[in-house]
Structures are given as C-alpha cells and as structure tokens.
Amino acid sequence: MTLFYIILATLAVSLISFVGVLTLAISKKMLDKILLILVALAGGGLMGGAFLHLIPESLQALGEGQDATKIFVFVILGFLLFLLIEQYLHWHHHHCAKGETCEQDEHHHDAKPMSRLILFGDGVHNLIDGLVIAASFVVNPGVGLVTTMAVALHEIPQEIGDFGVLVYGGYKKNKALLYNFLSGLTAVLGGVIGFYFAESAEKTVLYLLPIAAGGFIYIAASDLVPEIKHEKKAARLALNFVVFVIGIGLMLLMKFLPFGEH
Numbered sequence: 001m002t003l004f005y006i007i008l009a010t011l012a013v014s015l016i017s018f019v020g021v022l023t024l025a026i027s028k029k030m031l032d033k034i035l036l037i038l039v040a041l042a043g044g045g046l047m048g049g050a051f052l053h054l055i056p057e058s059l060q061a062l063g064e065g066q067d068a069t070k071i072f073v074f075v076i077l078g079f080l081l082f083l084l085i086e087q088y089l090h091w092h093h094h095h096c097a098k099g100e101t102c103e104q105d106e107h108h109h110d111a112k113p114m115s116r117l118i119l120f121g122d123g124v125h126n127l128i129d130g131l132v133i134a135a136s137f138v139v140n141p142g143v144g145l146v147t148t149m150a151v152a153l154h155e156i157p158q159e160i161g162d163f164g165v166l167v168y169g170g171y172k173k174n175k176a177l178l179y180n181f182l183s184g185l186t187a188v189l190g191g192v193i194g195f196y197f198a199e200s201a202e203k204t205v206l207y208l209l210p211i212a213a214g215g216f217i218y219i220a221a222s223d224l225v226p227e228i229k230h231e232k233k234a235a236r237l238a239l240n241f242v243v244f245v246i247g248i249g250l251m252l253l254m255k256f257l258p259f260g261e262h
Helices: 002-025 028-062 069-097 113-138 141-168 175-182 185-194 198-228 232-254
Strands: none
Touching: 002 113, 002 141, 002 175, 002 185, 028 069, 028 113, 028 141, 028 198, 028 232, 069 113, 069 198, 113 141, 113 175, 113 185, 113 198, 141 175, 175 185, 185 198, 198 232
C-alpha cells in the first residue's frame, strides 16, 4: 500500500508539468510578449530553489558537526557538469547545422541548448523529489502527504517558467508540454527507487541535492539571466527584474509555510 501511495503522489507531481497547458489558450502574439517574463520567473525560481532549499536541505541532511565543504564541492561539481553538458550540446548543435551526420528531429536546428539543460535539470530535480516523497511515506502517510503538498507548491511556478523557457528555446507548445511531462516522470522513478532503497535513499539525496543546486545556479546565471537582460526597453527590463525577484520570493515563501521544508 505504501508503494501505491508513493506512485500516486509522484505521478500527481509529474502531472503538474501540464500546468503550461494554460498558456495554450493565449495567442502566439501574446505568448511571445510574456515568454521572457516566464524565463525571468524560471531564473528566479531556480536561483531561489538552489540557495534557499537544495543547499540548506543538503546541509541539514549532512548533520551538525560535519564539515560542509564537501556539500559545496558537489555544488561546484554540479555547476561544472552542466557546463560540460551545455558545451557538448553546443558542439553537437553546430555540427548538425553544418550538415554532418547526426540524429535529426524537427527541433534539432532551432532548439537552444538551454532548453535541453532545463529538461535534464528538471529531470534530476524531479528524481530527487521522488526520493524525498518516498522517504517521507516510508516514515508515515501523513508526512508523505505533507511532503507531496510542499513539492507540488514548489513545482507549480517552476513548471510554468520551464514551459516558457522550452518554448523560448524553439520547441512548439505541444512538444514542450510533452517533453516537460516526460522529464517530470522521473519523480515516479525516484519514488520507486526510494521505496526499495529506503535505507540508502537519504545518503543518495545528500549528494544529488548539491549537484542539482549547482546545475540550477548554472542554468539561471549562465543561460536565463543573459536572456532577460538583453531587453532594450527600460520598462520591460525593470519588469523582468521584478519577476526574477518574484521567482526568488516564491521560493523564500515556501520556507515559511508549515510544510515548506522536506
């Protein structure tokens, strides 16, 4: 029964990725106007999530009296990992653009590497969410439910922003929804893994959290912030900044909710 609850909870969290469907009712002209706002929201959410949730939670999992250096080493490793991945995606993208043999798909020539990074980073993040949800349900169903609610509230603003980044990066709206959902399904995988390896799940999370944090910092600082600061109109630039701060604020707000911590 516990495994059933875990799968149900993680599947529900995965379905949150379809929150971007709300934007399908918006005209292309209007969507183009708000895409950078969604990118700014995602940037703030990723930055806030890394510094306000993932790193603090990894430090908490490490325990008092332990040397926190290794946590920040894994943050740096996460940053470097995402840098290497993006470099590869850039190299692969440019070689395909030159007509060399490579895997082809309808988006390969226009989807930006940051879009694929978002999918990869979100997949890692959702895997961690699944591990955490599983561990909480193993404790008791009540803790599991509260944790699932916390994850859900955390995911809603981030998934809206991620959808905006995917569309901005070149994916069609339907494809962006599908790929975002497939990335979200890693939460179910994490839940199953967490259930069968409950004793070691906490140790796994200890290392995955800072790696995911480093990746989120890289995506926000290297890919998203440069996009939103290219706006030439002062009013739009100010709006992007405010939305970026709102993204951070949403993550900060999670800290003060009764179930704001895993």
